[in-house]
Every structure is written in C-alpha cells, then in structure tokens.
Amino acid sequence: MNSAALSLAGETLIALPSGALHWPAKGVLVVSDLHLGKSERMARRGGALLPPYETIETLTRLAGDIEATRPATVLCLGDSFDDLLAAEAIEDAHRDTIRRLQAGRQWVWIEGNHDPGPLDLGGTHRAEVRLGALVFRHIAEDGSPPGEISGHYHPKARVRSARRPCFLTDGRRLILPAYGTYTGGLDWTTPVLRRLFADSATAYLTGSRVLAVPVPRAA
Amino acid sequence: MADLPPAFTDWFVSRGWSAHPHQIEMAARAGSPSLLLIAPTGGGKTLAGFLPTLAELADGEYDGLHTIYVSPLKALAADIRRNLSSPIEEMGLPVRVEDRTGDTSATQKKRQRADPPHILLTTPESLALLLTYEDAPRMFRGLTRVIVDEIHALSESKRGDQLMLALAELEAMTPGLRRVGLSATVEDPKGIAAFLARHPDPCPILFADPGPEPDISMLETAHPPPWSGGGAAYAIPEVMAAIRRHKTTLVFHNTRAQAEIFFYNLWLENDEALPIGIHHGSLAREQRQKVEAAMAAGDLRAIVCTGTLDLGIDWGDVDLIIQIGAPKNVKRLVQRIGRANHRYNAPSKAIIVPANRFEIVECVAALQAVREADLDGDPRGSGPRDVLCQHILIRACRGPFDASAFYETVRTAGAYADLTRAEFNACLDMVATGGYALRAYDRWQRLKERPDGLWELRDPRAARDVRMNLGTIQDTETLKVRMKGRQFGRPLGEIEEGFAASLVPGDTFLIGGQVVRYEGLREMTVEVTRRADKKPKIATFNGTKFATSTQLSQRILGMFRQDDWPDLPRHTADWLALQARVSHLPRADRLLVESFPHDGRQHVCIYGFAGRNAMQTLGLLVTRQMEMEGLNPLGFVSTDYAVLIWGLNQVIDPEPLFDARDLRAAFESWLQSNAVMKRTFRASATVAGLLERNWGAQRRTGRQATFSSDILYDTLVKYDPEHLMLQITREEAMRGLVDFGRIEEMLTRTQGRVDHVILDRVTPLAAPLFLEQGRVPVMGEGRERLLAEETERLMAAAGLQDVA
Known part of the structure; x- marks a missing residue:
C-alpha cells in the first residue's frame, strides 16, 4: 500500500500519495488548496501567460482519488479557487467535470482566504465543518482543541535532497499539503508553521508512496 | 574621410607614438558600411575603432549622438571613457563622451535620453533598454557609427544575438549606419564578420600584425599536484614566488569559488604583505571598482580573478599571466595570455598551473596546441528564438508596429537571416497570447492586433515589466551578504540562494577573501559576522563551466597512444603507466x-x-x-x-x-x-x-x-x-x-x-x-529505497517506529 495511516483525536485517517486525505470510517475525502484558475488570475493581473492547464491537471488527479476511494463526502478545505473571479471564469468543460464529480455525493466548499464567498458551482458552502471529533477549516486556529484539520500553509518537507509537499501532524492537529498543481510550498521548519505543532511532530511526505518522517524541532 | 587629420598625426607624434598600420587602415576605410578588425590584445584596437569618430567630430559641427560603443562589460565602458579623455583633452576636441550601463544613475539616464552625448558607451542590455522607449527614434537620430568591442566574446552568447537585433532596429531608424567590430584572435573571422554585418552585405576584415609568439610554460613545482580538485593550493609557494619576480601578475581562475579559495590561501603565504587583490563577478560593485582603481594606479602586484578580467580593460603594466587550472579551450587561453604585456610587439608571458594530475596532461596538450596556433571553436548556430521573443516585446514597448516590416528588419541580423515568416509568426503569437493550443487568454493577451493591422501592448503599463525582465544573462538567484547590524553598509558580495539555504548559523564561508560566519537570513540579506572560528565552507558561485573542447580532447587521447611521455612530469607519466598496466x-x-x-x-x-x-x-x-x-x-x-x-x-x-x-x-x-x-x-x-x-x-x-x-x-x-x-x-x-x-x-x-x-x-x-x-x-527505485530506509531510521531514532 502506498498510503499511510495516521491517527488524530482517536480517528484513523489515510494520507494518500497525491496529498488527499481519506477518512474511511465516515467515507470522507479531504483536499486542500486546489487553487483552480491560478493561471487565468495571473494573466488577468497582467502577469506572465502561464500554461493554462493547471485546472484540468488538478481535477484529473482529484477524479482519480475519488474513483479510488468512492467517498460519500468530499471536503475542499479552502483556496479551492485562486480567487472568486477565477471561480466565475472557469471554463464550461471544467464546470461539467466538477458537476460530474459531485454527482451522488455530498460536496462541501470551505471558505479560504482566496475564495471567501459562495461559489456558484454546486455543493454547499461553509466557513468550517464539524464531523464527529474532527473540525475542518482553512486556517489552523490557536488554541483549537485536538482534532483540527486545515490547509492554507502548503507545507513542504526536506529530507536528504528531496523536497516534497507533506502532511504535518502532532496527533492533535493536521495540516494538509496543497493539492493544486500550480502551488508552491512553505518549508516545514518555518517558524510560522512549526510553532503550530508540538516539539514531536511527524511529516507524511507525498510522492510515489507516502513516507513518514519526524519534523525537525524549531530552528 | 581618407586619412587622419593633421591634429591627430601631431598628437601621435607629441606622445612619441606612431599610429599602427591597422589604425591608419581603419581610418582610411571608415566609410565602409561594416568593417571587422582582428587584432591581438594591446594592439590599440579600441583607439583604432574610435579614431574615425573623433576625426569626424573634430570640427565641432556635429550635434547629437554620433557613435555608440557597445562592450560586454560595464567596467569596460567606464574604462574606455577614461581612456578617451586623454586624446580628447590633449587635442582639445569638442567631443562629449558618456557611459550608460546598469550602474548609471537614473537622473543621468533620463538626461541622456533628452540630450545624448556625441559618443555613448554602453552594453547590449542598456542599449536594448533604450529601444523600449517611445522617444528612441529621437535619441538615435543622426547616429552614424556603432562600434562593437570584444565582438568575439559577444558572438558566443545570446547577448550577441540581442545586440545584433538591436543594431537591425537602429539601422531601420537611421539608414546608412556604419558598423565596426573589434575582435581578439579567433578561429573563424568570417563567421564573426557575417555576424556583424547587415545581412546580406559583405564585411571586409582587417588583420593586425599578430605580434611575437607568447612565452608560455607549465609551472614546475616541488610537489606534484593533487589527484583531484581545481584549487591548485599546492602551487601557492611557486605562484607567490612568481608574483614576487614580476611587476604585476593576473592570476586567472576558471570559477569564482576557486578564485576565492586561492586568494585566501595566497594571503596565508603572503609574508611580505604584497598588495594582492581579488576581482570576480559576485563581489559587490564598490569592491570591484576599488580593485580596478588600485590596479589602474599601479598599486597592486597581483589580482586573483576570473573571466570578468578576460576582456579589454587596459591594465597597462601586467607582465605575467598565471592560469590556474587547465584552460579547457585553446582559443580562450590564447586570448587570456594576450592580457600580459600590453606593449605592442613585446611577447606575452604566461604560466599554466594544472590543478590536478589529469590537468597536467590537459595543460601539456593545450601548450602544444598554442604553439601550433591550432585554435578551437564551434560554429555559431542560428539565432535563438527566445531572444527574438524578447525582442518582439521590446519593439512593442516602443509603440505600435507592423509585423511584416518588423520581420524584414529582424532578418537583416545575420543570425536570423533564415528565419521563416511562419517561425516569426509563431514567436509573435507566443508573445501575444502565450501560444497555447488551448486559447485561454483571448481576454488577457499581452499584445493585440489593432483594426489597422498594427500590433501593440494590450496594457501599456506592461512595458515596465518588460524592462524589468530584459536581458539574456541568466542569473541564478543570489542573496546579498552583509555584516550583521550594518543594514545600510556596503554588501560584501553575493552568494547563490541554494548555497545560502545550505548554511546553518555558525557555518563559515569565504567571500571577497575573508572568512565570515553565517548568522542568519534577514529579509533577502545574508547576515554574517567576523567571528570565524571554523574552517570555511566554500561559497558556490554560478561560474560558467566550459567543456574541454573537442580538439583538446582529441589531443589528449592522442597523447595516450604514446608508449612513454617525455613531455610529462615523472609522477604523471608513472600514473598513466600504472593505469595502462592495471x-x-x-x-x-x-x-x-x-x-x-x-x-x-x-x-x-x-x-x-x-x-x-x-x-x-x-x-x-x-x-x-x-x-x-x-x-x-x-x-x-x-x-x-x-x-x-x-x-x-x-x-x-x-x-x-x-x-x-x-x-x-x-x-x-x-x-x-x-x-x-x-x-x-x-x-x-x-x-x-x-x-x-x-x-x-x-x-x-x-x-x-x-x-x-x-x-x-x-x-x-x-x-x-x-x-x-x-x-x-x-x-x-x-x-x-x-x-x-x-x-x-x-x-x-x-x-x-x-x-x-x-x-x-x-x-x-x-x-x-x-x-x-x-x-x-x-x-529512481534505488534512491526511493534509501529514502524509505532513512525515514524509518529517523522515526526509530525518535522512538516513533510504530506510528507509520
């Protein structure tokens, strides 16, 4: 198996090599920071004309994970779109793909800082979601009780010479890697990120298979 | 203009000089639409290029920009300005000369556009930048000559392609523009001539007297060089002795990192505290200028340097060149050797120092090639299309343009002569829309075709971005290095971002010849202190690594066919013999x-x-x-x-x-x-x-x-x-x-x-x-296996082996 099981507030969760999180007990698939429409937004703002293929690439990977896990619920942890205009400008073909993925299951868009309003794309729109012992939101909150799952930071780990997007957890909180194709990363030891976790924390590296590694203590 | 005016002849006489034959010939052929001069270093090449301009400006009747001089180095532009000032002042010529490079102040630059000097000294990038301004045609009105210095060096890179596209534009603005190229000795003068001339015009070539054979040898040391590495630290005592015996020595290195280490080691050995400086492209500008000024004043006995000193700066009294490390390329070695003894007709003296055992073989092969004047080089390919794309953006910044006329202009640059209209259109399309099969950016195109068929920037403000991204020199990301607590002090230099990322507080490294201690990263600056108590890590610089040329590799393989090697030192011959045996x-x-x-x-x-x-x-x-x-x-x-x-x-x-x-x-x-x-x-x-x-x-x-x-x-x-x-x-x-x-x-x-x-x-x-x-x-699989083992080991070490 290329995935890795991890435990948060007593629940067993599966970190997938793609950067998605599967919660088999509840039939939930979680992805964070899709940043769909990023190239369109950059062009609109007069920046570089990047290859406009990140939306199809991200959705294709997501379709693969949905196919493999057959979830009853899909939670998108915010920053699903690079901004609200990008969500509006999304091509019809991609809109259809999203509709197809939503068919027969619950789909929740959690608000992110990039997409802080409702989206006209099916599914429900929430600031945060509670399911059993777990709470799902975009940005980790100080003082949150155990069981918080969030995104936002795009954590990336460095082991030997490899740099990989990763899940970070200390058993109390979990931060997901960015799932979107055009997304950068924040080093796992950056203070703003590292301070969110206990001294003893574990990173689950994405890649061809998920690898667990201890997070270095704060620099 | 047939010959030099009397004032010039008098000036030469007053200095006790006589003009070189090629200087007179250049003046005589000043009317030629293009002209290439091939002369060894020290042959008065630059003056040969400028004499016709000075003669044409001598009567004071000329108003506006007359000549643009382009050199690959900022420092060279500043140096030429100083050098031109003596004939201009001594002959009392009414000529204004200014330089314009990345180092020129914004006010000065703005003024130059409104009121250009007679002679503008610049670099390919600064010239390209000038072409992005709407007022360029006004500034360049009346321009009649362009001098391209060190054209052999420019022709080896995209900077040269960018320059030639710029000249094509200038030519279109000011028909009748004359081009002069100044080149060091090269293996293919015709190729350089075709590169310089407006296509398909011919370009006559003048050859200056190549001067006497250089005096060149391999350094003999008490100890054999090490088996590996490029530092040649083993040779420090002999190099120090050679510096002592000569007036001024240039010590060339193939990379900046090696120059740093060598400089550091040289100073450890420098008991007499001889004034020795260091000069390379990663040092702060102020630091480099200080060394250049000291050198020009004759205050230094030696400079440890890299390719940044390969080109034309006139150091006057250099009487020895030391090349550390195998030269990789015979032509470059010959050009470097030419840096010594700027006095024309005196032999240049050079010593090559192999950095390791294998390089001994390489050096001996290179020496043979120099003696046989067997220069190497690869033919130039056609003009790169990424440079063309940038050129299209530059053109668009200046204002609306007609694609067909622009295409014709581009093709007058020799390297782009064979560019098809379809290829051109594909570049234009990529610049305008991104060129994607999925036409996603119709609303956000960078360039738009207007109803009248002209192309222009969709958003004129985009010109600012184009200017900021202009140029073809690929820098790796670098960070400035400063002493801690001196935010506004002079930076010591720059290091690569990748190298900075590998440092942890307490690590030490060399920069500008001093060992500093890494304290931390603050904003985009590496902060250091002098508390250096550990052996330095070595800063990794983005030094271009040249491959050993095909010709030189063939010579080495040829040497391996011999049964014994009388030309090689004993230890190296023994090494090869042992290899042959086992x-x-x-x-x-x-x-x-x-x-x-x-x-x-x-x-x-x-x-x-x-x-x-x-x-x-x-x-x-x-x-x-x-x-x-x-x-x-x-x-x-x-x-x-x-x-x-x-x-x-x-x-x-x-x-x-x-x-x-x-x-x-x-x-x-x-x-x-x-x-x-x-x-x-x-x-x-x-x-x-x-x-x-x-x-x-x-x-x-x-x-x-x-x-x-x-x-x-x-x-x-x-x-x-x-x-x-x-x-x-x-x-x-x-x-x-x-x-x-x-x-x-x-x-x-x-x-x-x-x-x-x-x-x-x-x-x-x-x-x-x-x-x-x-x-x-x-x-691959092997490394994935090791990575898995490593993560397991780390987890076990942390007592977490059961988590995963």
Missing part, C-alpha cells in the same frame, strides 16, 4: 568502461572524453538505462573525460548501454523529463518573457505564491507537447547543456567497440573522480 588507457576509437566495487557500492566508470556537458548527459542517459534494467543506480558524477556511476547492483554487460540506437531513443524520451531540460526551460522561458525573472524564488516572507517552474514544464509537456517554448527549450539544450552532438561524435568514433574491464578495486584514472564536486542523484 586496466587500459582510453583510446579515441574505443570506449573504455571499468567496473569495480568501492565503499559498499558498485561503480562503473565510462571514459567518453566528450566534454563535461556531454558527459553529464551521458551519465543521465546511462543511469536511465540502468534503472530500467533494475541495476538501481544511485548517482553519478562527470568530468570532461569520464562519468562515474554508483549504484546497488553490478553492471555485468555494459555493451547494450551504449547501443547507439537505444541511446538515441532513450535520449528522445529522456529529454522530456530531465533536470537539464527543466533548467533550460526556465532560462529560455524567462528570456522569452513567458516567465518573470525571479520566478520561483522563495521570497522574503516565505509566502507560497510562487511555485517551481519545473511544474510548468511538466504541465506543458503533458498538455501541450508541441508548444513553441518546448521546441525552443530542446534547441537550447541541444546546443548548450545537453550537448548531444558530442555524444554522437563519441559514438561515431567508437562504433560500439566497448572495452569492459572488471576489477576488484578503483583504478588509477578513476580514483580522482571520487573527489569531484557536483554529484548528481538518480531519482
């Missing part, structure tokens, strides 16, 4: 492959002699084949002559790895997905304006806004494999870093004749490779 010496017509275990890993050493870039490519290709055969390669390292691969399994039969057809096929599919291509993509996409210059750099707050350009490359390969940018990337990689041409050359001369020698230990010729820098990991 294995073989490589031959030009066969491919030697050695297999042996070492330090718990299996090793394969392939002696391809194809130059460092091609050997790197060969390493990537062969490890890929090995990966497919389940041999679990872990990494490799390459030099100009060999590639050493290590892995988990032994190679039993290497012959299939070198099957020409398989290699070519592997090459095709490999090209899609390798690091060299991604690096090349990033460079070319930046030049073409598809990426912004500092793309992907981790910016100060560590915000995750930018991502690796590798992702863009992968996405493009997957969804738009025919995209123009991928074609350009491939072209670029083939001629530069990938250098598959030389692998082909290797395959042709060896014809599948592989000599596989299996041994139980490292061979004499392979041993130095173990000490080489620049190991390349192979990201």
Whole structure:
C-alpha cells in the first residue's frame, strides 16, 4: 500500500500519495488548496501567460482519488479557487467535470482566504465543518482543541535532497499539503508553521508512496 | 574621410607614438558600411575603432549622438571613457563622451535620453533598454557609427544575438549606419564578420600584425599536484614566488569559488604583505571598482580573478599571466595570455598551473596546441528564438508596429537571416497570447492586433515589466551578504540562494577573501559576522563551466597512444603507466568502461572524453538505462573525460548501454523529463518573457505564491507537447547543456567497440573522480529505497517506529 495511516483525536485517517486525505470510517475525502484558475488570475493581473492547464491537471488527479476511494463526502478545505473571479471564469468543460464529480455525493466548499464567498458551482458552502471529533477549516486556529484539520500553509518537507509537499501532524492537529498543481510550498521548519505543532511532530511526505518522517524541532 | 587629420598625426607624434598600420587602415576605410578588425590584445584596437569618430567630430559641427560603443562589460565602458579623455583633452576636441550601463544613475539616464552625448558607451542590455522607449527614434537620430568591442566574446552568447537585433532596429531608424567590430584572435573571422554585418552585405576584415609568439610554460613545482580538485593550493609557494619576480601578475581562475579559495590561501603565504587583490563577478560593485582603481594606479602586484578580467580593460603594466587550472579551450587561453604585456610587439608571458594530475596532461596538450596556433571553436548556430521573443516585446514597448516590416528588419541580423515568416509568426503569437493550443487568454493577451493591422501592448503599463525582465544573462538567484547590524553598509558580495539555504548559523564561508560566519537570513540579506572560528565552507558561485573542447580532447587521447611521455612530469607519466598496466588507457576509437566495487557500492566508470556537458548527459542517459534494467543506480558524477556511476547492483554487460540506437531513443524520451531540460526551460522561458525573472524564488516572507517552474514544464509537456517554448527549450539544450552532438561524435568514433574491464578495486584514472564536486542523484527505485530506509531510521531514532 502506498498510503499511510495516521491517527488524530482517536480517528484513523489515510494520507494518500497525491496529498488527499481519506477518512474511511465516515467515507470522507479531504483536499486542500486546489487553487483552480491560478493561471487565468495571473494573466488577468497582467502577469506572465502561464500554461493554462493547471485546472484540468488538478481535477484529473482529484477524479482519480475519488474513483479510488468512492467517498460519500468530499471536503475542499479552502483556496479551492485562486480567487472568486477565477471561480466565475472557469471554463464550461471544467464546470461539467466538477458537476460530474459531485454527482451522488455530498460536496462541501470551505471558505479560504482566496475564495471567501459562495461559489456558484454546486455543493454547499461553509466557513468550517464539524464531523464527529474532527473540525475542518482553512486556517489552523490557536488554541483549537485536538482534532483540527486545515490547509492554507502548503507545507513542504526536506529530507536528504528531496523536497516534497507533506502532511504535518502532532496527533492533535493536521495540516494538509496543497493539492493544486500550480502551488508552491512553505518549508516545514518555518517558524510560522512549526510553532503550530508540538516539539514531536511527524511529516507524511507525498510522492510515489507516502513516507513518514519526524519534523525537525524549531530552528 | 581618407586619412587622419593633421591634429591627430601631431598628437601621435607629441606622445612619441606612431599610429599602427591597422589604425591608419581603419581610418582610411571608415566609410565602409561594416568593417571587422582582428587584432591581438594591446594592439590599440579600441583607439583604432574610435579614431574615425573623433576625426569626424573634430570640427565641432556635429550635434547629437554620433557613435555608440557597445562592450560586454560595464567596467569596460567606464574604462574606455577614461581612456578617451586623454586624446580628447590633449587635442582639445569638442567631443562629449558618456557611459550608460546598469550602474548609471537614473537622473543621468533620463538626461541622456533628452540630450545624448556625441559618443555613448554602453552594453547590449542598456542599449536594448533604450529601444523600449517611445522617444528612441529621437535619441538615435543622426547616429552614424556603432562600434562593437570584444565582438568575439559577444558572438558566443545570446547577448550577441540581442545586440545584433538591436543594431537591425537602429539601422531601420537611421539608414546608412556604419558598423565596426573589434575582435581578439579567433578561429573563424568570417563567421564573426557575417555576424556583424547587415545581412546580406559583405564585411571586409582587417588583420593586425599578430605580434611575437607568447612565452608560455607549465609551472614546475616541488610537489606534484593533487589527484583531484581545481584549487591548485599546492602551487601557492611557486605562484607567490612568481608574483614576487614580476611587476604585476593576473592570476586567472576558471570559477569564482576557486578564485576565492586561492586568494585566501595566497594571503596565508603572503609574508611580505604584497598588495594582492581579488576581482570576480559576485563581489559587490564598490569592491570591484576599488580593485580596478588600485590596479589602474599601479598599486597592486597581483589580482586573483576570473573571466570578468578576460576582456579589454587596459591594465597597462601586467607582465605575467598565471592560469590556474587547465584552460579547457585553446582559443580562450590564447586570448587570456594576450592580457600580459600590453606593449605592442613585446611577447606575452604566461604560466599554466594544472590543478590536478589529469590537468597536467590537459595543460601539456593545450601548450602544444598554442604553439601550433591550432585554435578551437564551434560554429555559431542560428539565432535563438527566445531572444527574438524578447525582442518582439521590446519593439512593442516602443509603440505600435507592423509585423511584416518588423520581420524584414529582424532578418537583416545575420543570425536570423533564415528565419521563416511562419517561425516569426509563431514567436509573435507566443508573445501575444502565450501560444497555447488551448486559447485561454483571448481576454488577457499581452499584445493585440489593432483594426489597422498594427500590433501593440494590450496594457501599456506592461512595458515596465518588460524592462524589468530584459536581458539574456541568466542569473541564478543570489542573496546579498552583509555584516550583521550594518543594514545600510556596503554588501560584501553575493552568494547563490541554494548555497545560502545550505548554511546553518555558525557555518563559515569565504567571500571577497575573508572568512565570515553565517548568522542568519534577514529579509533577502545574508547576515554574517567576523567571528570565524571554523574552517570555511566554500561559497558556490554560478561560474560558467566550459567543456574541454573537442580538439583538446582529441589531443589528449592522442597523447595516450604514446608508449612513454617525455613531455610529462615523472609522477604523471608513472600514473598513466600504472593505469595502462592495471586496466587500459582510453583510446579515441574505443570506449573504455571499468567496473569495480568501492565503499559498499558498485561503480562503473565510462571514459567518453566528450566534454563535461556531454558527459553529464551521458551519465543521465546511462543511469536511465540502468534503472530500467533494475541495476538501481544511485548517482553519478562527470568530468570532461569520464562519468562515474554508483549504484546497488553490478553492471555485468555494459555493451547494450551504449547501443547507439537505444541511446538515441532513450535520449528522445529522456529529454522530456530531465533536470537539464527543466533548467533550460526556465532560462529560455524567462528570456522569452513567458516567465518573470525571479520566478520561483522563495521570497522574503516565505509566502507560497510562487511555485517551481519545473511544474510548468511538466504541465506543458503533458498538455501541450508541441508548444513553441518546448521546441525552443530542446534547441537550447541541444546546443548548450545537453550537448548531444558530442555524444554522437563519441559514438561515431567508437562504433560500439566497448572495452569492459572488471576489477576488484578503483583504478588509477578513476580514483580522482571520487573527489569531484557536483554529484548528481538518480531519482529512481534505488534512491526511493534509501529514502524509505532513512525515514524509518529517523522515526526509530525518535522512538516513533510504530506510528507509520
């Protein structure tokens, strides 16, 4: 198996090599920071004309994970779109793909800082979601009780010479890697990120298979 | 103008000089639309270029810009300004000369556009920048001459292509423009002439007297050089002695890092505290200027330097050139040697210092080539299209343009003479829309075609971005280095971002000849202190690494055919003899492959002699084949002559790895997905304006806004494999870093004749490779296995083995 099981507030969760999180007990698939429409937004703002293929690439990977896990619920942890205009400008073909993925299951868009309003794309729109012992939101909150799952930071780990997007957890909180194709990363030891976790924390590296590694203590 | 005016002849006489024949000839042919002068260093080349301009300006009737002088170095422009001031002042000429480079102040630049001097000294980038302004036609009105200095150096890079496109534009603005090229000795003068002239006009070539043969030798040292490395620290006492015996010495190095280490070691040995300075491209500008000024004043006995001093700055009294490390390329060596003894008709004196055992062989081969005046070089390819894309953006900044007229102008640059209209249109389309099969940016195009058929920027404010991204020099991301607590003090210099990332507080490194201690990163600045108590790590600079030329490699292989080596020092001859005894010496017509275990890993050493870039490519290709055969390669390292691969399994039969057809096929599919291509993509996409210059750099707050350009490359390969940018990337990689041409050359001369020698230990010729820098990991099954082991070990060490 290329995935890795991890435990948060007593629940067993599966970190997938793609950067998605599967919660088999509840039939939930979680992805964070899709940043769909990023190239369109950059062009609109007069920046570089990047290859406009990140939306199809991200959705294709997501379709693969949905196919493999057959979830009853899909939670998108915010920053699903690079901004609200990008969500509006999304091509019809991609809109259809999203509709197809939503068919027969619950789909929740959690608000992110990039997409802080409702989206006209099916599914429900929430600031945060509670399911059993777990709470799902975009940005980790100080003082949150155990069981918080969030995104936002795009954590990336460095082991030997490899740099990989990763899940970070200390058993109390979990931060997901960015799932979107055009997304950068924040080093796992950056203070703003590292301070969110206990001294003893574990990173689950994405890649061809998920690898667990201890997070270095704060620099 | 037929000859020099009397005032000039009088001036030469008053200085006790007489004009060189080629200076008089240049003046006599000043009316020629283009003219190339080939002269050795010290031949009064620059003055030869300027004399006609000064003569034409002498009567004071001329108003406005008359001559643009372009040099590849900012420092050279400033130096020429100083040098021109003496004839101008002494003859009382009413001529205004100013320079304009990246170092010129904004106020000065603005003034120059409104009120240009008679003679403007500049660089290709600053000239391109001037062409982005709407008022360019006004500024350049009346321009009649362009002097391109060190054209041999410019012609070797994209900077030269950019310059020639700019000259085509200038020509279109001011018809009748005369071009003058000044070049050092080169192997292909006709090629340079065609590069310079307006296509298809002819370009006459003047050859100056090459002067006497240089006095050049290899350094003899008490101790033999080490087996590996490029520092040549072993030679410090002899180099110090040579500096002592001469008035002024230039000590050339192939890389900045080596220059730093050498300078540091030289000072440890400098008991008499002789004034010795250091000069290279990563030092802060103020620091470099200080050294240049000291040198010009004759205050220094030696300068440790890199290629930044390769070109024309007139140091006057240099009487010795020392080249540390094998020269890689005979032509460059000859040009460097020319830096000594600027007095015309005095022989230049130079000493070559091999940095390691293998380089002794290389140096001896290079010395033979110099004596036989056997220069090397590769023919110039056609004009790169990423540069053309940038040129289109530059044109668009200046205002609306007609595509057909612009296309015709572009083709007057020799390198772009064969550009088809379809190729041009594809570039225009990529600049305008991104050129994607999925036409996603109709609303956000960069360039728009107006109803009247002219093209213009959709948003004129975009001109600012174009200016900021202008140029073809590819910098790696660098960070400034400053003393802690001196935010506004002078930076000491710059180091590569990758190197900065590898530092932890307390680490020490060398910069500008001093050892400093890394304290931390503050904003975009590396903060250091002088509390250096550890042996320095070495700063890694982005020094261009030149591959040993084909001609020089052939000479070396030729030397291996000898039975003994009277030209080589005893220790080196013994080394080769030992290699011949335990294995073989490589031959030009066969491919030697050695297999042996070492330090718990299996090793394969392939002696391809194809130059460092091609050997790197060969390493990537062969490890890929090995990966497919389940041999679990872990990494490799390459030099100009060999590639050493290590892995988990032994190679039993290497012959299939070198099957020409398989290699070519592997090459095709490999090209899609390798690091060299991604690096090349990033460079070319930046030049073409598809990426912004500092793309992907981790910016100060560590915000995750930018991502690796590798992702863009992968996405493009997957969804738009025919995209123009991928074609350009491939072209670029083939001629530069990938250098598959030389692998082909290797395959042709060896014809599948592989000599596989299996041994139980490292061979004499392979041993130095173990000490080489620049190991390349192979990201395959073997490494995935080791990474998994490493993460398990770390988890176990943390007492967490049951978590995963």
